[in-house]
Amino acid sequence: MPELPEVETIRRYLWAELLGDTCTNVVIRRPDLRWPIDVSAVRRCIGRTVRDIRRRGKYLMVAYDRGHLIVHLGMSGRLGVVRRQDPPGPHDHVEWWFRSGKVLRLRDPRRFGSVFWTENDPCTHPRLAELGPEPFDRRLTGRRLYARSRGRKTSVKAFLMDARVIAGLGNIYTTEALFRAGIRPDRPVGDISQREWSRILRAIRSVLRAAIRAGGTSLRDYTRADGTPGMFQMRLSVYRRAGLPCIRCGTPVQMTRIAGRSTYFCPRCQR
């Protein structure tokens, strides 16, 4: 579900809510997520104080005095701050209780999410170590993407959704960025010029910035951590708009399938 803007929205909310608070208990109702939760490791949060909340790609990292909690929300995961007396639902798998009385609750119907604990640098965790640069990393340039894609045959959409190339992009924002850039999602990456890569990178950054400002995209599962929906779904240009007129030229938006994912584009604006 959540891509970078949704995770970033949750990160900012949790930062405001939990910084300086001390974990008093961890309740794990179902450890069988995408990767089985190491219960005794994750319980080491207890007695420690939240010092920072960071994000890497789609991973959230809660930095305690010593040690980091790493959370990935998969497709359907949600993190919310609730009160202890709010009864848990059938998909509320993990809770972190805090001295303030607040409870951080992980809900994930499909259980594609994951929870880890590490006392090392969280970015060296095996699940994070191979991640590519953050989209806003200054070292990431059109020239780098151009160089990285030489000799490759895959589509530009599949390439951008590969987290080893850029971290944090999923189906919605890759689709939207390629519309903004005017590039067909099925273009082979090897054929894309350096100038076009610069355009694609600018489009990625502008769509992510706008989505973060809007608090993310709420289509079905996702809401912000306080339960309010994001607003970016109102500004989607092509995503899930098959058959509807392109907002720029009126041509019907087309739907296709790339790398197993629904992909939308305007056959006239995107070349």
Next chain:
DNA sequence: AGTGCGGCCTGTCCGC
């Protein structure tokens, strides 16, 4: 090595 696909899960929606 790069690429595509199946699978992991549950919920929802659509057509019959």
Next chain:
DNA sequence: TGCGGACAGGCCGCAC
């Protein structure tokens, strides 16, 4: 109203 099938913000591991 019930039922089967397709689909859903992700990502891993396996074949070719």
